[in-house]
Amino acid sequence: MTDFAVHPALEPVTLIGAKLANRLAVAPMTRVSAREDGTPTGAMARYYSAFASGGFGLVITEGTYTDTQYSQGYFFQPGIVTESHVKAWRPIVESIHAGGAYAVMQLMHAGALSQGNRFRTDTAGPSAVPPKGQMMPEYGGSGPWPTPRAMNDDDIETAIQGFVAAALNARRAGFDGVEVHAANGYLLDQFLTNYTNLRCDAYGGSVPNRIRLTSQVVQRIRAEIPDEGFWIGVRLSQTKVNDFQYRWAGSDDARVVFTSLADAGADYLHVASEGRDWIETARLDDGDTITALAKKVTGLPVIANGGMHDMTQAARLLEEGHADVLSLGRGALANPDLPNRVACGQELEIFDHAMLQPRASLDNAGTWRRDTSA
Ligand SMILES: Cc1cc2nc3c(=O)[nH]c(=O)nc-3n(C[C@H](O)[C@H](O)[C@H](O)COP(=O)(O)O)c2cc1C
Numbered sequence: 001m002t003d004f005a006v007h008p009a010l011e012p013v014t015l016i017g018a019k020l021a022n023r024l025a026v027a028p029m030t031r032v033s034a035r036e037d038g039t040p041t042g043a044m045a046r047y048y049s050a051f052a053s054g055g056f057g058l059v060i061t062e063g064t065y066t067d068t069q070y071s072q073g074y075f076f077q078p079g080i081v082t083e084s085h086v087k088a089w090r091p092i093v094e095s096i097h098a099g100g101a102y103a104v105m106q107l108m109h110a111g112a113l114s115q116g117n118r119f120r121t122d123t124a125g126p127s128a129v130p131p132k133g134q135m136m137p138e139y140g141g142s143g144p145w146p147t148p149r150a151m152n153d154d155d156i157e158t159a160i161q162g163f164v165a166a167a168l169n170a171r172r173a174g175f176d177g178v179e180v181h182a183a184n185g186y187l188l189d190q191f192l193t194n195y196t197n198l199r200c201d202a203y204g205g206s207v208p209n210r211i212r213l214t215s216q217v218v219q220r221i222r223a224e225i226p227d228e229g230f231w232i233g234v235r236l237s238q239t240k241v242n243d244f245q246y247r248w249a250g251s252d253d254a255r256v257v258f259t260s261l262a263d264a265g266a267d268y269l270h271v272a273s274e275g276r277d278w279i280e281t282a283r284l285d286d287g288d289t290i291t292a293l294a295k296k297v298t299g300l301p302v303i304a305n306g307g308m309h310d311m312t313q314a315a316r317l318l319e320e321g322h323a324d325v326l327s328l329g330r331g332a333l334a335n336p337d338l339p340n341r342v343a344c345g346q347e348l349e350i351f352d353h354a355m356l357q358p359r360a361s362l363d364n365a366g367t368w369r370r371d372t373s374a
Helices: 042-053 083-098 153-172 187-192 212-224 251-264 290-298 311-319 330-334 338-343
Strands: 013-015 018-020 024-026 058-065 102-108 177-184 231-240 268-272 302-305 325-328
Touching (some): 042 058, 042 083, 058 325, 083 102, 083 153, 102 153, 153 212, 177 187, 177 212, 177 268, 212 231, 290 302
Parallel strands (some): 024 058, 024 325, 102 177, 231 268
16 A cells, blocks of 8 residues: 555654654544533544544544533534533543543634534624635535624633633543644634634734634633643644635744744644645745644644545655644544554555535444444
């Protein structure tokens, strides 16, 4: 399958004081398979532990909602808000650890891109701008997104407090860290994006203002969890689930974003490429790739994402120093044991979108049959 004696992605790497078995991470993937109240299930435990026993060095969970206000994005999305959430995540983390992988929880606030929230019927975002595109049927939505209410200072404070409480809960559940979801068009990315953020206050206008909320989230989590052993990562992207064309203005803006987050106390940056492969979104105007620039200006470990199941591209990316770790979405779904397969030179299964139809839930995923015994 590959020409490598040992694929560079299989080399162990020490990140933020932790020794990962290799440089392969499972990318966060929403599976809308929790109970209605957001409590994760035994089927989710089996789903996640298969990636760890399949050899992935790091497992990042699906986007998990953070509060009982506007954060939930889909019905059957897991939460990290209640004691029952914390209790049910614990065995999932334990099974990931038992498989030899580290476990990070992605914390998500959907903002204007919410299409299923048990707590609210309206949505909120930086400005009252109707989102582009249509709701996603694979997560149970249909039709246009509603126009969000513009968040006031109290709403912003509530959202920040939700992230902080969620991070504390994730630590209590045993996670090694959290990843703040500031990518793919959700709340924090709505603040960063020029056409969804029309604010005239300290959160709108310039790039330093538009990245301010994400930086504050990181700072406030860090203030509550100063322990350097608990990772606070941030996921960023140019493209969005509802806009694959959007790009940042250029490398000057990228520098501001990356340094703001590093200054706020982020431990790693995860640069995603929703709807496009890394190679299509990576080049910035000055010749650096977006991930190499993130590494250069911050000195932080960087995870690159987008089409890394092309193991030849994956090797080149690591060898040329564009990133420290690679995260895989579709490749991991098709091959929960991808690292073990690569180590043995075994062919990889090709991702089939039918796995996510008509819903992206575990009961559609071939071998991942819904298990109601949990
Ligand atoms: C079913 C599915 C669910 C996803 N859910 C999330 C999510 O919860 N959070 C997130 O940041 N990205 C999410 N993504 C995006 C992936 O993390 C990844 O960026 C994307 O699939 C591109 O990587 P790939 O080429 O390895 O698949 C999802 C992707 C898929 C296929």
